[in-house]
Amino acid sequence: MGRLENKVALITGAGSGLGRAIALEFSRQGARVFAGDRDEVSVIETTDAAIQEGGTMVPLCCDVSDKEDVASLLSTIEKEAGKLDALVNNAGITQREDFRHVTDDQWQEILDVNLTAAMRLSRDALGLLRVAEGSSIINISSIMERVHVRQLSAYSTTKAALAGLSRAMAVEYSAFDVRVNYICPGYAETAMTQRILRNPAVRQGLLDRTPMKRFVSAQDVAKAALFLASDDASFITGEGLTVDGGMSVSL
Numbered sequence: 001m002g003r004l005e006n007k008v009a010l011i012t013g014a015g016s017g018l019g020r021a022i023a024l025e026f027s028r029q030g031a032r033v034f035a036g037d038r039d040e041v042s043v044i045e046t047t048d049a050a051i052q053e054g055g056t057m058v059p060l061c062c063d064v065s066d067k068e069d070v071a072s073l074l075s076t077i078e079k080e081a082g083k084l085d086a087l088v089n090n091a092g093i094t095q096r097e098d099f100r101h102v103t104d105d106q107w108q109e110i111l112d113v114n115l116t117a118a119m120r121l122s123r124d125a126l127g128l129l130r131v132a133e134g135s136s137i138i139n140i141s142s143i144m145e146r147v148h149v150r151q152l153s154a155y156s157t158t159k160a161a162l163a164g165l166s167r168a169m170a171v172e173y174s175a176f177d178v179r180v181n182y183i184c185p186g187y188a189e190t191a192m193t194q195r196i197l198r199n200p201a202v203r204q205g206l207l208d209r210t211p212m213k214r215f216v217s218a219q220d221v222a223k224a225a226l227f228l229a230s231d232d233a234s235f236i237t238g239e240g241l242t243v244d245g246g247m248s249v250s251l
């Protein structure tokens with residue numbers, strides 16, 4: 001018996017990296033997973049992998065920063081499942097730019113994808129989340145919500161805001177029996193970090209600063225999301241779970 005048996009989940013950004021690992025883990029644990037991503041090919045690959053393992057997954061091609069796409073995504077879930085037990089707002093992008101050169105368009109784009117999309121989905125999915133018992137929202141923030149490096153000011157801003165939004169939503173959504181939590185991963189080796197982690201000096205520097213001496217695996221994050229979505233976390237809301245091998249608490 002899986003830990004998410006009879007539950008319905010929506011994972012955004014499920015085509016690669018952390019989102020793919022979360023979608024596959026939720027499917028292994030018995031959830032019926034709606035896997036959303038703007039990259040149709042990669043989200044179909046995730047779905048094929050889940051189906052090969054005997055899971056139930058539906059691929060949905062969707063740009064989470066597009067209002068109409070989000071409305072159609074939720075309407076598909078309403079028609080096909082009629083409820084939502086877990087919403088994982090994972091889709092995200094990054095940009096590297098010195099703060100003094102960040103353009104208005106760059107700023108807006110990252111806010112639209114990393115923050116506004118999570119707000120809109122969480123707001124508009126409430127009807128489906130209320131139908132399910134003990135449902136929850138899990139927002140994928142980052143340790144960058146509180147520790148910072150050069151050239152990631154816009155990214156850090158969205159991740160700090162997502163943590164704040166999660167805590168604020170937790171207070172309001174408790175009235176509807178919907179929990180809201182967030183996860184703060186450290187550095188994981190995914191498409192997002194590929195370029196920066198290709199640099200051996202940067203890699204070693206990051207490992208040296210991580211007490212547990214390895215990068216975060218996508219599975220580490222998937223297991224944290226599984227815990228927060230499961231009934232084991234039924235009295236946990238407004239909480240941030242850091243998954244970084246001790247990096248953000250070490251000097």
Ligand SMILES: NC(=O)c1ccc[n+]([C@@H]2O[C@H](COP(=O)([O-])OP(=O)(O)OC[C@H]3O[C@@H](n4cnc5c(N)ncnc54)[C@H](O)[C@@H]3O)[C@@H](O)[C@H]2O)c1
Pocket residue numbers: 012013014015016017018019036037038039042062063064065090091092093113140141142143184185186187188189190191192193
């Ligand atoms: N990799 C890390 O080290 C790390 C650390 C902390 C937090 N995070 C966060 O984890 C989440 C996943 O990141 P990842 O490392 O797996 O990156 P990734 O680039 O491997 O995956 C991101 C996925 O989101 C999808 N996506 C991007 N914009 C989208 C949009 N507008 N609509 C729909 N789908 C969209 C992409 O197609 C991709 O499949 C992000 O929110 C990221 O900020 C990553």
